[in-house]
Amino acid sequence: xxxxxxxxxxxxxxxxxxxxxxxxxxxxxxxxxxxxxxxxxxxxxxxxxxxxxxxxxxxxxxxxxxxxxxxxxxxxxxxxxxxxxxxxxxxxxxxxxxxxxx
Numbered sequence: 001x002x003x004x005x006x007x008x009x010x011x012x013x014x015x016x017x018x019x020x021x022x023x024x025x026x027x028x029x030x031x032x033x034x035x036x037x038x039x040x041x042x043x044x045x046x047x048x049x050x051x052x053x054x055x056x057x058x059x060x061x062x063x064x065x066x067x068x069x070x071x072x073x074x075x076x077x078x079x080x081x082x083x084x085x086x087x088x089x090x091x092x093x094x095x096x097x098x099x100x101x102x
Contacts, residue, residue, distance in 0.1 A: 068084025
């Protein structure tokens, strides 16, 4: 069963029906589904943010049509390589991640 130590007052302490005596620390028994629930909430929020971004991308002007983007059209074949867009997105993501790292 998952558990962790938590600080508490001296005296008789009960955590989920466990009598743990006169220690200044108490044993807290954690529900194993709590961690799973937190993970599901995190991934749900992450997917919602990605969905919102994907809905807003077509409304951003010039994204994918910058001067450094490479487009080659030959007959029924089209090769598209967004070089300038990739560089700009890389710089923006680097700035955002450096802000959150601090």
